[in-house]
Amino acid sequence: MNETLTESAMLPSAARTDLRRGRRIAALPLVLVACLAAWGCARAPEELVVYSARNEQLIKPLFDRYTAETGMPIRFVTDDAGPLIERLAAEGANSPADVLMTVDAGELWFAAQRGLLQPLDSAVLEQNIPEHLRDPEGRWFGLSVRARTIVYSTERVKPEELSTYEALAEPQWQGRLCLRTSKKVYNQSLVAMLIAQHGEERTEQIVRGWVQNLATDVFSSDNLLMEAIAAGQCDVGIVNTYYFGRMQRDNPDLPLRLFWPDQQGNGVHVNVSGAGVTAHAPRAEQARAFLEWLSSAEAQGQFAGANLEYPANPAVEPDERVAAWGAFKASPLNVAQAGELQADAVRLMDRAGYR
Ligand code: FE
Numbered sequence: 569m570n571e572t573l574t575e576s577a578m579l580p581s582a583a584r585t586d587l588r589r590g591r592r593i594a595a596l597p598l599v600l601v602a603c604l605a606a607w608g609c610a611r612a613p614e615e616l617v618v619y620s621a622r623n624e625q626l627i628k629p630l631f632d633r634y635t636a637e638t639g640m641p642i643r644f645v646t647d648d649a650g651p652l653i654e655r656l657a658a659e660g661a662n663s664p665a666d667v668l669m670t671v672d673a674g675e676l677w678f679a680a681q682r683g684l685l686q687p688l689d690s691a692v693l694e695q696n697i698p699e700h701l702r703d704p705e706g707r708w709f710g711l712s713v714r715a716r717t718i719v720y721s722t723e724r725v726k727p728e729e730l731s732t733y734e735a736l737a738e739p740q741w742q743g744r745l746c747l748r749t750s751k752k753v754y755n756q757s758l759v760a761m762l763i764a765q766h767g768e769e770r771t772e773q774i775v776r777g778w779v780q781n782l783a784t785d786v787f788s789s790d791n792l793l794m795e796a797i798a799a800g801q802c803d804v805g806i807v808n809t810y811y812f813g814r815m816q817r818d819n820p821d822l823p824l825r826l827f828w829p830d831q832q833g834n835g836v837h838v839n840v841s842g843a844g845v846t847a848h849a850p851r852a853e854q855a856r857a858f859l860e861w862l863s864s865a866e867a868q869g870q871f872a873g874a875n876l877e878y879p880a881n882p883a884v885e886p887d888e889r890v891a892a893w894g895a896f897k898a899s900p901l902n903v904a905q906a907g908e909l910q911a912d913a914v915r916l917m918d919r920a921g922y923r
Pocket of ligand 1: 671808
């Protein structure tokens with residue numbers, strides 16, 4: 569569910585008119601001088617505007633902290649990434665947004681492809697965020713890491729029986745696998761990363777094998793999938809770790825556990841929630857400073873911990889509940905490939921009958 573704050577988070581229309589006027593003036597230096605001398609210039613308001621696909625409950629405490637520490641107010645709009653990206657594109661140079669925040673690298677890649685994000689030259693972000701968790705061209709940066717891994721029934725599966733994502737396609741798992749719908753971007757990114765690793769032909773075999781092994785129709789959420797495993801409808805599945813963490817927090821006796829696949833090979837599939845500065849950000853400098861702060865040791869624990877994710881900054885330890893699941897080797901592939909190969913992944917899943 570989205571907490572859409574469209575109304576409360578919108579800038580007053582007068583402010584947006586000021587933005588437009590400010591830009592027109594900036595394009596005409598002579599007029600600018602006259603404007604400064606005669607009336608004082610219309611300026612972008614002293615606040616940052618964030619379009620966020622990350623839920624309000626996760627981001628607002630951090631925004632409030634940033635405002636308390638720096639005096640910079642933050643206005644925000646939350647929605648799914650798709651509508652936010654369309655909105656940015658439609659607003660063009662008149663957009664009040666400074667920052668776009670999403671919960672999947674594929675979405676950030678897509679926004680960058682559409683020219684909606686600007687490259688940042690930031691030694692701080694390059695220092696804090698590992699190379700494979702950010703755009704090679706500096707237009708977006710991962711801020712938390714979400715692992716999409718195997719979850720299994722502790723009642724019907726021994727961890728020794730598990731090995732890789734690929735092995736879930738083997739006949740041993742016939743009628744025992746549960747998957748979330750292929751419409752969810754998390755699975756599109758997972759399959760895109762499998763294509764990056766194995767190529768299309770091998771990946772299609774894997775996905776076909778998964779489909780053959782399904783115990784039941786695909787689920788609309790990771791939570792329903794885990795409930796199905798707990799209820800005995802299936803024995804294994806693939807989920808984002810924070811959904812498992814939330815369920816475990818509410819039910820410590822949950823008969824489910826996480827497994828880290830492919831530890832001798834490419835490692836666990838990871839994705840990021842992250843952000844970039846918009847192409848027409850009225851306050852690009854302040855927006856960069858804000859992203860730098862979000863990547864810092866100071867903010868990373870809270871950014872990741874609020875959702876039981878892993879900090880993107882490797883200098884910061886995960887929340888102790890997350891650390892309790894054990895260390896793992898994560899895929900070193902650049903998460904940008906989740907975006908680059910997403911269209912191929914969608915077509916492949918369709919061919920393979922993964923609905
Ligand atoms: Fe999620």
